[in-house]
Amino acid sequence: MTTSINIIQPDDWHVHFREDEMLKVVTKYSARVNRRCIAMPNTSTPITSSNQAINYKKLIESNSHSLNFEALIPCYLTDNLNIDDFIYALQNKIFIGGKLYPTNATTNSQYGVNDIKKIYNIFEIMEKENSVLLIHGELNRDDVDIFDREKYFIDEELYQIRNTFKNLRIVLEHVSSDYGVDFVNSNQNIAGTITPHHMLLTKNDVFKNEEINPHHYCMPVVKNEKDLLSLRKAACFDNKNFFLGTDSAPHHTSDKVQYKSLKPGIFSSPCSIELYATIFEEENALENLERFSSINGPKFYGLEINEEYLHLSRKNFDLPDYTEEGNVRVKNFFSDKKINWNVS
Ligand code: DOR
Numbered sequence: 024m025t026t027s028i029n030i031i032q033p034d035d036w037h038v039h040f041r042e043d044e045m046l047k048v049v050t051k052y053s054a055r056v057n058r059r060c061i062a063m064p065n066t067s068t069p070i071t072s073s074n075q076a077i078n079y080k081k082l083i084e085s086n087s088h089s090l091n092f093e094a095l096i097p098c099y100l101t102d103n104l105n106i107d108d109f110i111y112a113l114q115n116k117i118f119i120g121g122k123l124y125p126t127n128a129t130t131n132s133q134y135g136v137n138d139i140k141k142i143y144n145i146f147e148i149m150e151k152e153n154s155v156l157l158i159h160g161e162l163n164r165d166d167v168d169i170f171d172r173e174k175y176f177i178d179e180e181l182y183q184i185r186n187t188f189k190n191l192r193i194v195l196e197h198v199s200s201d202y203g204v205d206f207v208n209s210n211q212n213i214a215g216t217i218t219p220h221h222m223l224l225t226k227n228d229v230f231k232n233e234e235i236n237p238h239h240y241c242m243p244v245v246k247n248e249k250d251l252l253s254l255r256k257a258a259c260f261d262n263k264n265f266f267l268g269t270d271s272a273p274h275h276t277s278d279k280v281q282y283k284s285l286k287p288g289i290f291s292s293p294c295s296i297e298l299y300a301t302i303f304e305e306e307n308a309l310e311n312l313e314r315f316s317s318i319n320g321p322k323f324y325g326l327e328i329n330e331e332y333l334h335l336s337r338k339n340f341d342l343p344d345y346t347e348e349g350n351v352r353v354k355n356f357f358s359d360k361k362i363n364w365n366v367s
Protein backbone atom coordinates (compact mmCIF):
# COMPACT_ATOMS: atom_id res chain seq x y z
CA MET A 24 0.00 0.00 0.00
CA THR A 25 1.30 3.46 -0.89
CA THR A 26 1.91 5.42 2.29
CA SER A 27 3.31 8.66 0.95
CA ILE A 28 3.22 10.70 -2.23
CA ASN A 29 5.08 13.68 -3.54
CA ILE A 30 3.37 15.87 -6.09
CA ILE A 31 4.25 19.14 -7.77
CA GLN A 32 2.54 21.83 -5.72
CA PRO A 33 -1.10 22.11 -6.85
CA ASP A 34 -3.16 25.10 -7.93
CA ASP A 35 -6.87 25.51 -7.36
CA TRP A 36 -8.49 26.93 -10.48
CA HIS A 37 -11.82 27.77 -8.83
CA VAL A 38 -12.25 29.12 -5.26
CA HIS A 39 -14.46 31.66 -3.50
CA PHE A 40 -12.63 33.84 -0.98
CA ARG A 41 -15.53 36.26 -0.36
CA GLU A 42 -14.84 39.52 1.54
CA ASP A 43 -14.33 41.08 4.96
CA GLU A 44 -14.05 38.76 7.93
CA MET A 45 -14.88 35.64 5.92
CA LEU A 46 -11.97 36.32 3.53
CA LYS A 47 -9.60 36.80 6.46
CA VAL A 48 -10.58 33.43 7.88
CA VAL A 49 -10.80 31.22 4.78
CA THR A 50 -7.94 32.36 2.51
CA LYS A 51 -5.18 30.64 4.49
CA TYR A 52 -6.82 27.23 3.98
CA SER A 53 -6.36 27.45 0.22
CA ALA A 54 -2.89 28.98 0.52
CA ARG A 55 -1.70 26.20 2.83
CA VAL A 56 -1.46 23.78 -0.14
CA ASN A 57 -1.90 25.70 -3.39
CA ARG A 58 0.53 28.11 -5.01
CA ARG A 59 -2.12 29.81 -7.12
CA CYS A 60 -5.88 30.09 -6.94
CA ILE A 61 -8.44 31.59 -9.25
CA ALA A 62 -10.51 33.80 -6.97
CA MET A 63 -14.05 33.93 -8.24
CA PRO A 64 -15.34 37.46 -8.83
CA ASN A 65 -18.92 36.95 -7.53
CA THR A 66 -18.35 39.12 -4.49
CA SER A 67 -21.28 41.20 -3.18
CA THR A 68 -20.16 43.95 -5.55
CA PRO A 69 -18.86 41.91 -8.50
CA ILE A 70 -15.31 42.43 -9.74
CA THR A 71 -15.79 44.07 -13.14
CA SER A 72 -12.93 46.59 -13.44
CA SER A 73 -9.13 46.53 -13.45
CA ASN A 74 -8.99 48.60 -10.24
CA GLN A 75 -11.26 46.26 -8.36
CA ALA A 76 -9.20 43.28 -9.55
CA ILE A 77 -5.91 44.83 -8.42
CA ASN A 78 -7.36 45.61 -4.98
CA TYR A 79 -9.02 42.21 -4.58
CA LYS A 80 -5.81 40.39 -5.52
CA LYS A 81 -3.85 42.41 -2.96
CA LEU A 82 -6.45 41.81 -0.27
CA ILE A 83 -6.41 38.05 -0.80
CA GLU A 84 -2.63 37.73 -1.01
CA SER A 85 -2.11 39.83 2.12
CA ASN A 86 -4.45 37.51 4.03
CA SER A 87 -2.93 34.28 2.71
CA HIS A 88 -0.28 33.82 5.44
CA SER A 89 2.04 32.72 2.65
CA LEU A 90 4.87 34.47 0.84
CA ASN A 91 4.52 33.07 -2.64
CA PHE A 92 0.77 32.60 -2.91
CA GLU A 93 -0.86 34.17 -5.94
CA ALA A 94 -4.51 35.05 -6.50
CA LEU A 95 -5.64 35.21 -10.13
CA ILE A 96 -8.77 37.19 -10.85
CA PRO A 97 -11.21 36.75 -13.74
CA CYS A 98 -13.55 39.57 -14.72
CA TYR A 99 -17.23 39.12 -13.83
CA LEU A 100 -18.74 39.55 -17.29
CA THR A 101 -21.75 41.79 -17.75
CA ASP A 102 -23.34 43.42 -20.76
CA ASN A 103 -22.23 46.86 -19.60
CA LEU A 104 -18.49 46.43 -19.01
CA ASN A 105 -16.11 49.27 -19.71
CA ILE A 106 -14.59 47.68 -22.80
CA ASP A 107 -11.39 49.77 -22.88
CA ASP A 108 -10.66 48.93 -19.27
CA PHE A 109 -11.44 45.26 -19.91
CA ILE A 110 -9.00 45.08 -22.85
CA TYR A 111 -6.35 46.96 -20.84
CA ALA A 112 -6.78 44.48 -17.95
CA LEU A 113 -6.53 41.44 -20.23
CA GLN A 114 -3.44 42.77 -21.98
CA ASN A 115 -1.76 43.56 -18.66
CA LYS A 116 -2.67 40.22 -17.07
CA ILE A 117 -4.77 41.95 -14.43
CA PHE A 118 -7.61 39.67 -15.46
CA ILE A 119 -6.77 36.03 -16.10
CA GLY A 120 -9.95 35.77 -18.17
CA GLY A 121 -13.65 36.42 -17.94
CA LYS A 122 -16.26 34.54 -15.95
CA LEU A 123 -19.73 34.12 -17.36
CA TYR A 124 -22.53 33.79 -14.82
CA PRO A 125 -25.90 33.31 -16.48
CA THR A 126 -28.40 35.40 -14.49
CA ASN A 127 -29.65 33.77 -11.32
CA ALA A 128 -27.66 30.57 -11.78
CA THR A 129 -25.97 30.83 -8.37
CA THR A 130 -24.74 33.10 -5.52
CA ASN A 131 -24.55 36.78 -6.56
CA SER A 132 -25.31 36.00 -10.19
CA GLN A 133 -28.10 38.55 -10.34
CA TYR A 134 -25.59 40.90 -12.03
CA GLY A 135 -24.77 38.24 -14.62
CA VAL A 136 -25.83 37.86 -18.21
CA ASN A 137 -29.42 37.30 -19.22
CA ASP A 138 -29.05 37.25 -22.99
CA ILE A 139 -25.64 35.73 -23.76
CA LYS A 140 -25.69 36.95 -27.37
CA LYS A 141 -25.37 40.46 -25.95
CA ILE A 142 -21.81 39.72 -24.84
CA TYR A 143 -20.62 38.00 -28.03
CA ASN A 144 -18.60 41.19 -28.67
CA ILE A 145 -16.73 40.43 -25.41
CA PHE A 146 -16.07 36.82 -26.47
CA GLU A 147 -14.68 38.17 -29.73
CA ILE A 148 -12.27 40.41 -27.80
CA MET A 149 -11.27 37.53 -25.53
CA GLU A 150 -10.62 35.26 -28.49
CA LYS A 151 -8.45 37.94 -30.09
CA GLU A 152 -6.54 38.51 -26.83
CA ASN A 153 -6.04 34.74 -26.42
CA SER A 154 -7.81 34.91 -23.08
CA VAL A 155 -9.84 32.24 -21.25
CA LEU A 156 -13.60 32.16 -20.81
CA LEU A 157 -14.71 30.51 -17.57
CA ILE A 158 -18.34 29.44 -17.54
CA HIS A 159 -20.87 28.60 -14.89
CA GLY A 160 -22.67 26.29 -17.31
CA GLU A 161 -26.24 26.15 -16.11
CA LEU A 162 -29.45 27.39 -17.64
CA ASN A 163 -31.89 28.51 -14.96
CA ARG A 164 -35.32 28.71 -16.56
CA ASP A 165 -38.71 27.74 -15.15
CA ASP A 166 -39.26 24.90 -17.59
CA VAL A 167 -35.82 23.34 -16.93
CA ASP A 168 -35.46 20.73 -14.20
CA ILE A 169 -32.75 21.72 -11.68
CA PHE A 170 -30.88 18.44 -12.42
CA ASP A 171 -30.82 19.23 -16.17
CA ARG A 172 -29.54 22.78 -16.05
CA GLU A 173 -26.05 21.83 -17.21
CA LYS A 174 -27.35 19.80 -20.16
CA TYR A 175 -29.68 22.59 -21.27
CA PHE A 176 -26.90 25.16 -21.05
CA ILE A 177 -24.66 22.99 -23.20
CA ASP A 178 -27.38 22.36 -25.78
CA GLU A 179 -28.81 25.87 -25.95
CA GLU A 180 -25.75 28.06 -25.39
CA LEU A 181 -22.40 26.32 -25.20
CA TYR A 182 -22.46 24.55 -28.57
CA GLN A 183 -23.14 27.89 -30.18
CA ILE A 184 -20.39 29.71 -28.28
CA ARG A 185 -17.98 26.87 -29.11
CA ASN A 186 -18.85 26.97 -32.82
CA THR A 187 -18.79 30.75 -33.13
CA PHE A 188 -15.47 31.32 -31.31
CA LYS A 189 -13.45 28.30 -32.32
CA ASN A 190 -10.14 29.58 -30.94
CA LEU A 191 -11.49 30.83 -27.63
CA ARG A 192 -10.28 28.68 -24.75
CA ILE A 193 -13.19 27.76 -22.51
CA VAL A 194 -13.33 26.19 -19.05
CA LEU A 195 -16.63 24.55 -18.17
CA GLU A 196 -16.49 25.03 -14.41
CA HIS A 197 -17.49 22.38 -11.88
CA VAL A 198 -18.61 19.84 -14.47
CA SER A 199 -21.35 17.89 -12.72
CA SER A 200 -22.80 15.43 -15.21
CA ASP A 201 -21.97 12.62 -17.55
CA TYR A 202 -23.29 14.86 -20.33
CA GLY A 203 -20.85 17.63 -19.36
CA VAL A 204 -17.90 15.23 -19.31
CA ASP A 205 -18.80 14.04 -22.82
CA PHE A 206 -19.06 17.60 -24.07
CA VAL A 207 -15.60 18.51 -22.76
CA ASN A 208 -14.09 15.35 -24.19
CA SER A 209 -15.57 15.77 -27.63
CA ASN A 210 -14.81 19.42 -28.32
CA GLN A 211 -11.67 21.43 -29.03
CA ASN A 212 -10.16 24.14 -26.82
CA ILE A 213 -12.29 23.24 -23.85
CA ALA A 214 -11.40 21.95 -20.42
CA GLY A 215 -13.34 21.29 -17.25
CA THR A 216 -12.72 21.69 -13.54
CA ILE A 217 -14.02 18.97 -11.22
CA THR A 218 -14.80 19.49 -7.53
CA PRO A 219 -14.28 16.88 -4.83
CA HIS A 220 -17.93 17.08 -3.79
CA HIS A 221 -19.24 16.15 -7.24
CA MET A 222 -17.07 13.01 -7.02
CA LEU A 223 -18.23 12.16 -3.48
CA LEU A 224 -21.94 12.95 -3.29
CA THR A 225 -25.10 12.04 -5.12
CA LYS A 226 -28.55 13.49 -4.61
CA ASN A 227 -29.16 10.83 -1.94
CA ASP A 228 -26.64 12.70 0.21
CA VAL A 229 -28.79 15.81 0.01
CA PHE A 230 -32.20 14.18 0.47
CA LYS A 231 -31.80 11.26 2.82
CA ASN A 232 -34.19 9.64 5.31
CA GLU A 233 -36.68 12.48 5.13
CA GLU A 234 -33.93 14.81 6.18
CA ILE A 235 -32.44 17.41 3.89
CA ASN A 236 -28.75 18.15 4.33
CA PRO A 237 -28.33 21.85 3.50
CA HIS A 238 -24.55 21.58 3.75
CA HIS A 239 -24.56 19.45 0.61
CA TYR A 240 -26.61 21.95 -1.35
CA CYS A 241 -24.47 23.54 -4.05
CA MET A 242 -24.68 24.68 -7.65
CA PRO A 243 -24.65 22.73 -9.86
CA VAL A 244 -26.57 20.34 -7.61
CA VAL A 245 -24.96 16.92 -7.14
CA LYS A 246 -26.56 14.32 -9.35
CA ASN A 247 -26.72 10.54 -9.88
CA GLU A 248 -24.30 7.66 -9.40
CA LYS A 249 -23.76 7.51 -13.17
CA ASP A 250 -22.65 11.15 -13.18
CA LEU A 251 -20.38 10.66 -10.17
CA LEU A 252 -18.70 7.67 -11.83
CA SER A 253 -18.22 9.55 -15.06
CA LEU A 254 -16.60 12.47 -13.21
CA ARG A 255 -14.29 10.11 -11.32
CA LYS A 256 -13.25 8.51 -14.57
CA ALA A 257 -12.65 11.91 -16.17
CA ALA A 258 -10.53 13.17 -13.26
CA CYS A 259 -8.63 10.01 -12.45
CA PHE A 260 -7.97 8.41 -15.84
CA ASP A 261 -8.62 10.12 -19.20
CA ASN A 262 -7.78 13.38 -17.52
CA LYS A 263 -5.97 15.46 -20.08
CA ASN A 264 -8.90 17.89 -20.38
CA PHE A 265 -9.69 18.17 -16.69
CA PHE A 266 -8.06 19.82 -13.71
CA LEU A 267 -8.49 20.73 -10.08
CA GLY A 268 -11.07 23.33 -9.08
CA THR A 269 -12.63 22.86 -5.66
CA ASP A 270 -15.36 25.50 -5.93
CA SER A 271 -14.80 25.82 -2.20
CA ALA A 272 -17.61 28.26 -1.37
CA PRO A 273 -17.95 29.19 2.30
CA HIS A 274 -21.20 30.53 3.71
CA HIS A 275 -22.02 31.40 7.29
CA THR A 276 -23.74 28.40 8.86
CA SER A 277 -26.76 30.59 9.57
CA ASP A 278 -27.17 31.12 5.80
CA LYS A 279 -27.06 27.36 5.21
CA VAL A 280 -29.57 26.13 7.75
CA GLN A 281 -32.48 28.49 7.20
CA TYR A 282 -35.69 27.48 5.52
CA LYS A 283 -35.70 30.22 2.87
CA SER A 284 -32.89 31.79 0.80
CA LEU A 285 -30.65 28.83 1.43
CA LYS A 286 -27.19 29.61 0.04
CA PRO A 287 -25.55 27.07 -2.30
CA GLY A 288 -21.94 26.19 -1.62
CA ILE A 289 -19.64 23.65 0.01
CA PHE A 290 -16.53 24.66 1.95
CA SER A 291 -13.76 22.17 1.21
CA SER A 292 -10.51 24.14 1.29
CA PRO A 293 -9.42 22.83 4.76
CA CYS A 294 -9.21 19.32 3.25
CA SER A 295 -9.09 19.89 -0.51
CA ILE A 296 -6.01 18.03 -1.73
CA GLU A 297 -6.55 15.40 0.99
CA LEU A 298 -10.00 14.67 -0.47
CA TYR A 299 -8.71 14.46 -4.02
CA ALA A 300 -5.96 12.07 -2.87
CA THR A 301 -8.56 9.92 -1.09
CA ILE A 302 -10.69 9.76 -4.25
CA PHE A 303 -7.74 9.00 -6.54
CA GLU A 304 -6.64 6.25 -4.15
CA GLU A 305 -10.13 4.72 -4.14
CA GLU A 306 -9.90 4.63 -7.93
CA ASN A 307 -6.40 3.11 -7.83
CA ALA A 308 -5.12 6.11 -9.73
CA LEU A 309 -2.81 7.92 -7.30
CA GLU A 310 -0.16 8.07 -10.00
CA ASN A 311 -2.48 10.33 -12.03
CA LEU A 312 -3.20 12.81 -9.23
CA GLU A 313 -0.32 15.15 -10.05
CA ARG A 314 -1.42 15.55 -13.67
CA PHE A 315 -4.89 16.61 -12.53
CA SER A 316 -3.81 18.76 -9.57
CA SER A 317 -0.67 20.42 -10.86
CA ILE A 318 -0.02 20.02 -14.60
CA ASN A 319 -3.18 20.19 -16.74
CA GLY A 320 -4.34 23.49 -15.23
CA PRO A 321 -1.22 25.58 -15.89
CA LYS A 322 -0.88 23.99 -19.33
CA PHE A 323 -4.39 25.02 -20.29
CA TYR A 324 -3.98 28.55 -18.91
CA GLY A 325 -0.54 28.90 -20.55
CA LEU A 326 1.25 29.38 -17.20
CA GLU A 327 4.38 27.77 -15.82
CA ILE A 328 4.12 24.61 -13.76
CA ASN A 329 5.01 25.12 -10.08
CA GLU A 330 8.53 24.33 -8.91
CA GLU A 331 7.87 23.30 -5.31
CA TYR A 332 6.55 19.93 -4.21
CA LEU A 333 3.84 18.92 -1.76
CA HIS A 334 4.18 15.81 0.34
CA LEU A 335 1.16 13.79 1.48
CA SER A 336 1.19 10.86 3.85
CA ARG A 337 -1.37 8.16 4.48
CA LYS A 338 -2.95 8.93 7.83
CA ASN A 339 -6.50 9.64 9.01
CA PHE A 340 -7.23 13.32 8.75
CA ASP A 341 -8.93 14.65 11.84
CA LEU A 342 -11.05 17.53 10.62
CA PRO A 343 -13.26 19.54 13.00
CA ASP A 344 -16.93 19.96 12.04
CA TYR A 345 -16.65 23.73 11.75
CA THR A 346 -14.13 26.41 10.90
CA GLU A 347 -14.75 28.94 13.63
CA GLU A 348 -13.01 32.25 14.19
CA GLY A 349 -14.56 35.43 15.56
CA ASN A 350 -18.01 35.81 14.04
CA VAL A 351 -17.30 33.29 11.30
CA ARG A 352 -18.66 29.77 11.58
CA VAL A 353 -18.56 27.59 8.45
CA LYS A 354 -19.30 23.88 8.12
CA ASN A 355 -16.27 21.92 6.95
CA PHE A 356 -17.14 19.50 4.16
CA PHE A 357 -16.62 15.78 4.89
CA SER A 358 -15.71 16.27 8.56
CA ASP A 359 -17.86 13.27 9.53
CA LYS A 360 -16.30 10.95 6.94
CA LYS A 361 -12.99 9.25 6.44
CA ILE A 362 -10.17 11.18 4.77
CA ASN A 363 -7.09 9.00 4.38
CA TRP A 364 -4.43 11.55 3.55
CA ASN A 365 -2.61 14.37 5.34
CA VAL A 366 -0.27 17.06 4.11
CA SER A 367 3.06 16.78 5.87
O1 DOR B 1 -22.42 26.09 -4.89
C1 DOR B 1 -21.94 27.10 -5.38
N1 DOR B 1 -21.61 28.16 -4.62
N2 DOR B 1 -21.75 27.16 -6.70
C2 DOR B 1 -21.39 28.28 -7.32
O2 DOR B 1 -21.29 28.28 -8.51
C3 DOR B 1 -21.14 29.52 -6.55
C4 DOR B 1 -20.87 29.25 -5.15
C5 DOR B 1 -20.98 30.48 -4.27
O3 DOR B 1 -20.42 31.51 -4.64
O4 DOR B 1 -21.61 30.40 -3.22
Ligand code: ZN
Nearest residue numbers: 037063270272
Ligand atom coordinates in the same frame (compact mmCIF):
# COMPACT_ATOMS: atom_id res chain seq x y z
ZN1 ZN C 1 -17.90 28.65 -7.83
